[in-house]
Amino acid sequence: MIIQKVIKGIHGLNDDQAQEILEEGIKSNWLRDRTNTNISETNGFWTMDNLLLHINGYDEPIPWGHPLYIPGRTFGEVSPFISTTAGTYETEMDIGEYVFKNPLFTSLSFATNSFMGEGHIFYAYVFVLGRKSISFQQFSEEVREVNIYTDYMEFHDEGEITAKLIIPSVQIEKVERYDGPQASEDWRNVITPMPLEIYHNANYVAPSSISNIREVLG
Amino acid sequence: MSRYTDVLGLDAVKVASLSTAQQNYAIYLRNQSLGDKQKDQLKFAASYYLSAALYKSLLEPAEGVKLFTKAKDCYQEIRHPFYRICKILSEPNALGLSDEADFFSATSDEAFYRILETFEFGRPYSSISRIFSRYYSKDLHIEVMPSMGRWQTKLKGISYQLVIEALTEASRMKMSRSKDLHYLRAILSHINHLFDMRRNNEGWKKLRPGILPYDPVSLAVIVAILRYFKDYDEAIVVFKNFGEEGINLFFVDMAWDIKTAKGDVPYGN
Numbered sequence: 001m002i003i004q005k006v007i008k009g010i011h012g013l014n015d016d017q018a019q020e021i022l023e024e025g026i027k028s029n030w031l032r033d034r035t036n037t038n039i040s041e042t043n044g045f046w047t048m049d050n051l052l053l054h055i056n057g058y059d060e061p062i063p064w065g066h067p068l069y070i071p072g073r074t075f076g077e078v079s080p081f082i083s084t085t086a087g088t089y090e091t092e093m094d095i096g097e098y099v100f101k102n103p104l105f106t107s108l109s110f111a112t113n114s115f116m117g118e119g120h121i122f123y124a125y126v127f128v129l130g131r132k133s134i135s136f137q138q139f140s141e142e143v144r145e146v147n148i149y150t151d152y153m154e155f156h157d158e159g160e161i162t163a164k165l166i167i168p169s170v171q172i173e174k175v176e177r178y179d180g181p182q183a184s185e186d187w188r189n190v191i192t193p194m195p196l197e198i199y200h201n202a203n204y205v206a207p208s209s210i211s212n213i214r215e216v217l218g
Numbered sequence: 219m220s221r222y223t224d225v226l227g228l229d230a231v232k233v234a235s236l237s238t239a240q241q242n243y244a245i246y247l248r249n250q251s252l253g254d255k256q257k258d259q260l261k262f263a264a265s266y267y268l269s270a271a272l273y274k275s276l277l278e279p280a281e282g283v284k285l286f287t288k289a290k291d292c293y294q295e296i297r298h299p300f301y302r303i304c305k306i307l308s309e310p311n312a313l314g315l316s317d318e319a320d321f322f323s324a325t326s327d328e329a330f331y332r333i334l335e336t337f338e339f340g341r342p343y344s345s346i347s348r349i350f351s352r353y354y355s356k357d358l359h360i361e362v363m364p365s366m367g368r369w370q371t372k373l374k375g376i377s378y379q380l381v382i383e384a385l386t387e388a389s390r391m392k393m394s395r396s397k398d399l400h401y402l403r404a405i406l407s408h409i410n411h412l413f414d415m416r417r418n419n420e421g422w423k424k425l426r427p428g429i430l431p432y433d434p435v436s437l438a439v440i441v442a443i444l445r446y447f448k449d450y451d452e453a454i455v456v457f458k459n460f461g462e463e464g465i466n467l468f469f470v471d472m473a474w475d476i477k478t479a480k481g482d483v484p485y486g487n
Contacts, residue, residue: 059420090428092265094435095300099265100258101428105243109427114232115239155421157428184239187246 001127003207004140006084006161007103008122009111015197018120018175022201026122026167030068030080042165045080046135048151051162054081055143056154081162084126088144088159101157108193112180119180121195124172125207126163137164169203222276222472226417230277232425237273240266241285248292257296264292268304272431279475283308286476302331306438310477311445334385334442381405381439388446402443403460409436409469432469440473450474 008026010018021027030045031037044067053063058076062069068078087103104121111119126140131148133139141162143149153160176195183193223230244266247259267289275282290304384401413432416422422429447453457470 059424094430094433095265095268095298097261097265097298097300100262102243105239106427109236109239114236114425114427116232116235154419155426155428158426180235180239184235184242187239187242190246190249 001139002130003125003211004086004128004142004161005123005125005207006086006140006163007107008082008084008124008167009107009109009119010122011111011113011117011119013120015177015199018122018177019199021122022172022175022199023169023203025169026082026124026163026172028080028082028163028165029076030078031165033078042080042137046137046164048132048134050079051081051134051141051143052151054079054083054162055160056152058083080165082164082167083158084124084140084161084163084167085159086144086161088157090157101159103159104193106158108178108180108183112178112183115180115184117180118196119178121176121178122172123174123176124167126161126167126171128161140164169201170205172201173204173206174198174200220277222468225468226276226431227423228276228425228431233273233431234277236425236427237270237277237285240270240273241288244270244288244292260292260296261298264289264296264298264300264304267292268434269430271304271307272434275472275476276431279472280479283476283479299331302334303435303438306331306334306441307434307476310441310479334381334438384439385442388443399456405439406457406460406469409433409439412436413469432472436469437473437476440469441477444470444473444477450478 010021013021053060053066053075057074058079059074062073062075062078066075068075070078085103085106087106088101089098090101091097092099107121108119109115111121113119127138128140128142130142132141134141141149141164143153143162144156144159146156175198177197178193178195182196186193220230220233223233244263247263247266250256250259267285271282271285271289274285286304286308290301290308293299293301293304380401384399384405387399387401413436416429416432419429422431444453447456453470453474454467457467
C-alpha cells in the first residue's frame with residue numbers, strides 16, 4: 001500500500017463551507033446529494049465502467065438505463081467518485097515530448113474557474129495499491145498511471161487520482177483559499193502563488209504516524 | 219468579444235484569463251534556475267507558452283504571435299526542432315534557409331519543419347521537396363487516411379509526403395482550376411475534421427486546463443500554404459471553392475491573421 005498525497009480544487013465555496021468540508025470530509029457528488037445513506041446502496045458502484053464514465057464522461061449525460069440515470073443530469077453530477085490530482089507527465093503528440101503538468105496549476109484552474117475568481121484547494125492523502133483496486137471503496141485509483149490504467153484517458157494531463165465515496169476528514173491536512181488573478185500575477189513575478197487564507201484541520205492525522213517506520217525506543 | 223471565440227462558442231473572458239495564466243506560469247518556469255533541471259524547465263515553459271499563444275490568437279492574433287515567439291525561443295534554446303513550427307507562426311513571412319546537406323543529418327520531423335519553413339512563392343517545384351521525397355519517402359504511398367509508414371507527421375493521420383504534395387500543388391496552382399487541387403483539399407478536409415472532433419468534446423468546450431484549442435502544426439501548414447497568395451481575397455476565392463466539401467474557413471482566416479498579425483480581416487464563413 002502507498003500513501004499518496006493529493007490536492008483538489010473546488011470552485012464556488014465560501015470559507016465556512018470549506019471548513020465544513022474539513023470537518024466532514026470531501027464527499028462525492030453522489031454522497032452530497034443524500035441526508036441518510038445506507039452504505040449498501042453503493043454496492044455495485046465500484047466498477048471499471050463507472051470509473052471510466054467518471055473520467056471520460058464526467059460532463060456527458062448519464063447513459064440511459066444506467067442505475068444512476070436521472071434525465072438531464074451529467075454523470076459527474078451524480079458520481080460516487082472524487083477527482084483529485086497529484087500531477088503527471090503528459091505525452092505531447094504534436095510536439096514529441098513529455099511535459100510535466102503541475103497539479104497546482106491544474107487544481108487552481110478548476111478552483112478559480114480558469115483563474116477568473118477565487119477558489120479553494122484542499123490538501124489530503126489517499127491510499128493506493130500500485131495496481132487496480134476498483135472493487136475496494138477504501139482504496140483510490142491511480143488513473144494517471146498508464147502502466148496500470150491502459151484504457152485511454154482523455155484528460156490524462158490532469159494527473160488524476162480517483163477517490164471513492166469520501167475522503168475522510170482525518171486525511172485532509174488543510175484548505176487554502178486563492179485568488180485566481182493574483183495567483184496568475186504571482187507566477188508572472190516569479191514567485192509561487194500564495195493563498196489568501198489557510199485553514200488547518202484539527203482532525204488531521206499525519207500519514208507518518210501510520211507508515212512502517214519503527215523509531216528506537218526511549 | 220473576439221470573432222473567433224464567438225464563432226467557436228467559447229467564453230472570451232475565460233479564454234483570456236486561461237491564456238494569461240499559462241503565459242505567467244511559463245514566465246515563472248522560464249526564470250527558475252534549477253541547474254541540471256533547467257533544460258526540462260525550458261521545455262515545460264515552451265509548452266505553456268505555446269498553449270497560451272494558441273488561446274491568445276483566438277482573441278488577438280498579433281499578441282498570439284508574440285507568444286509564439288516566446289515558445290520558439292524556449293524550444294530553440296533546448297535545440298528542439300519544434301521551434302521551426304513556432305517560427306513559422308511567429309515570423310510567418312521570414313523564410314528559412316536550408317541547404318541539401320542539412321537534410322541528411324536532420325530527423326524526419328526536423329526535415330519536414332524545414333520544408334514548411336522554406337517553401338516560398340515563385341518556386342514552382344521545390345528542390346527541397348525533391349530532396350525530402352528522395353531521402354525519406356522511397357517506399358511511401360500517398361494516401362489520405364492511413365496510419366501509414368514510417369514518416370507519419372505530427373498531423374495525426376497525414377503523411378509528410380501528402381503535405382508536401384499539397385504545398386507543391388499550391389505552388390503550381392492556377393486560380394481558375396482550384397477544383398483540381400486534390401491534395402490541398404484532402405489536407406484541409408482532414409485538418410477541419412480533426413478540428414471538428416476537438417470542438418465536439420465537452421472538455422474542450424469547458425476549457426479544461428490541458429486542452430489545446432487547435433493543433434499548431436495544422437495552423438503552420440496553412441500559414442505555409444498562404445505564402446502562395448498575394449492577398450486574402452485571392453486566397454479565399456480558392457478555399458471557398460472547397461466549400462461543397464463542408465470545409466469551413468476558420469483555419470484559413472486564423473492563418474491569414476497570423477500571417478498579417480493584424481486581425482482585421484472580416485470573418486469569411
